[in-house]
Amino acid sequence: MYGRRITVLVGSFGSGKTEIALNGALGLAAAGWTVTLADLDVVKPYFRSRAARAILDEAGIRLLAPGGEVAHADLPIVVPQVRTALRDPSCRLVIDVGGDGTGARVLGSLSDVLPVADSDVLVVLNFRRPATSGAEEAAAMVRQIEAAARVKVTGLVSNTHLMRETTPRVVLEGHRMAVATAEILGVPVVAVTATSDVAADLAGEELGCPLVVLQRIVLPPFEQPPQTRTMGPLFVVN
Amino acid sequence: MAKKLMKGSEAIGEAAVQAGCRLFFGYPITPQNEIPEYMSLRLPQVGGCFVQAESEVAASNMLYGAAGTGERVMTSSSSPGISLMSEAASYLAGAELPVVIVNIVRAGPGLGGILPSQGDYFQATRGMGHGDFRLLVLAPWSVQEAADLVQDAFDLADFYRNPVMVLGDGLIGQMMEPVEFSSDRQPIKELQPKTWAATGCPGDRPTNIINSLFLDPEELERHNWKLKAKYDAMTRDEIRSASYAADDDYDVLIVAYGTVARVCSTAIDELRERGVRVAMVRPITLFPYPYQAIRDAALRASSVLVVELSTGQMIEDVRLALEGARPIHFHSRVGGMLVTPDEVIEKVECILAGGAAEVSHG
Known part of the structure; x- marks a missing residue:
């Protein structure tokens, strides 16, 4: 998922891009990389990467997102530093794009500076979301995103889950549909995601790609474990 | 499905x-x-x-x-x-x-x-x-x-x-x-055909008129009643409410609704693990308000804590429910800030330690 300098996460609304972007950036930082996370989400008003500013700060991750009071606004702001980061060959960048073709249009506006050879453009898929319940729908959505983003998708992330009610069966059913979507599109499934408890039960499964363990960060305050207990707007750590 | x-x-x-x-x-x-x-x-x-x-x-x-x-x-x-x-x-x-x-x-x-x-x-x-x-x-x-x-x-x-x-x-x-x-969900009420609706009238019944204008005061008074x-x-x-952790005895009763009640339920779980006796009543209908359920539950507690994301609105209904029968405490965040489980835990502990001021009336 993170083989190239830039990892771009796109996908339909609510598919889990922010969760994977945050986990990816934190994982890279823990592995010693100097990481920049760009929040390009102009679609949803809550639960954006920027709401995790405190978590990212603590891990030494640079966040590119609107600051000050407009950080909480629903305005379509893209900070200019994103263009610089895309051009800078030394910048290890994770990009969290907003949902659907609507959100991907922001990426389209940056496509002139997106170095294709240095970028993984990954579609996050959750087949338990209402808009993508089958491979055909998912493939159509991917084509819509590619058109808006003016960039080709290079891989799929199989991220089917039901939050706390996720079972190995939910993940495997979703993964089968991700594989079917990959066949339609002619791109690989680069990873399956699961939280550690579910991942333990999937250990013996033949998945055909790496199993990436996720820590759920994008949660309302009452779902947060005490160690990431939130304060203030959504999931900002104390 | x-x-x-x-x-x-x-x-x-x-x-x-x-x-x-x-x-x-x-x-x-x-x-x-x-x-x-x-x-x-x-x-x-x-x-x-x-x-x-x-x-x-x-x-x-x-x-x-x-x-x-x-x-x-x-x-x-x-x-x-x-x-x-x-x-x-x-x-x-x-x-x-x-x-x-x-x-x-x-x-x-x-x-x-x-x-x-x-x-x-x-x-x-x-x-x-x-x-x-x-x-x-x-x-x-x-x-x-x-x-x-x-x-x-x-x-x-x-x-x-x-x-x-x-x-x-x-x-x-x-x-x-x-x-x-x-x-296979069934309607929760027995519903009658909408004979009052304006669906076009070929002359076989009196016309249906949808209106809120009543110039005759006697007619409007009848309408009001x-x-x-x-x-x-x-x-x-139609009153609905739910209780949380109220099967066991409790000293503090929390009253909260919506996602604030979710925050309170997390706080109650953690307090209960530590042996702190706390429960919650959660109004589901805000009108009609569950005055009696809240009063009954509150009379089993020594104090009541209202938690909401306003500077104090639902607390007025809790006061009406209690009519002074128990001291009422209040915790809130506003402006888009959220109440956290830790804040609720701290407030409950403060009430039990006698360190929290009761909300003044009037």
Whole structure:
């Protein structure tokens, strides 16, 4: 998922891009990389990467997102530093794009500076979301995103889950549909995601790609474990 | 149907479709845009119609006209938009039209901000508009409950011929949880054919007129008492509340609704693990309000703690419920800031240690 300098996460609304972007950036930082996370989400008003500013700060991750009071606004702001980061060959960048073709249009506006050879453009898929319940729908959505983003998708992330009610069966059913979507599109499934408890039960499964363990960060305050207990707007750590 | 992972806004939209709503009129405002977005995609698939009006005033009056045909209709908005709909709400209640209005509350007053709040409690429970009327108000604490209550709201609206509001704070609209829709859901009320609807009249019955104008004061007085009788029937038959950790004894009773009650439930779980005796009553209907359930539960405690995302609105109903029988404490965050489980834990511990000031009356 993170083989190239830039990892771009796109996908339909609510598919889990922010969760994977945050986990990816934190994982890279823990592995010693100097990481920049760009929040390009102009679609949803809550639960954006920027709401995790405190978590990212603590891990030494640079966040590119609107600051000050407009950080909480629903305005379509893209900070200019994103263009610089895309051009800078030394910048290890994770990009969290907003949902659907609507959100991907922001990426389209940056496509002139997106170095294709240095970028993984990954579609996050959750087949338990209402808009993508089958491979055909998912493939159509991917084509819509590619058109808006003016960039080709290079891989799929199989991220089917039901939050706390996720079972190995939910993940495997979703993964089968991700594989079917990959066949339609002619791109690989680069990873399956699961939280550690579910991942333990999937250990013996033949998945055909790496199993990436996720820590759920994008949660309302009452779902947060005490160690990431939130304060203030959504999931900002104390 | 398999469980889906849905945002509250999507679940509210799908619940309306499942309940037979085929007409939606709205105008965009954060944080509820996903409801009209969902309806604009979904209604054409089921032969329905979505209209984005030029304003909330227009949307709510389109709602009035469409409800007059007897169809199941809905609108949604967020706080400032709901204010613009308050005139129509009064007309809807006056003309006895069944509609569902969803308010995904954001922080105010004025334009305020786009983060969650419960600052529209007074507006929802005290009539919403001019004149002497009430909305039946339902307040979900989860995405599943939002879906369930929206479906109930259509039955209740039809049964009482009255606007029903589903009141959720911003989090209810934006958070994601697993949701299941039952394929064989039955109406929760016995519903009569809508013989009052304006559906075209070939002359074989008196014409139906949808109206809230009563120039004759005697007739209007009769109308007012007729409406009052409906609100009394709601108060008799529709009160809903839930209790949490109240099977065991407790010293402190928390009263909270919506997602704040979720925060409190997390706090209660952790306090109970430490042996602190605390429980909660959660109003689900805000009008009619569960005064008796709260009073009964409070009399088993030594203190009551009200937690809400306003500077103190629902606390007035808790006072009415208790009539001074127990000291009332209060904790809140406003402006889009959220109450955390840690804050609730600290407040409960402070109350039990005798260090928290009781809320002063008056």
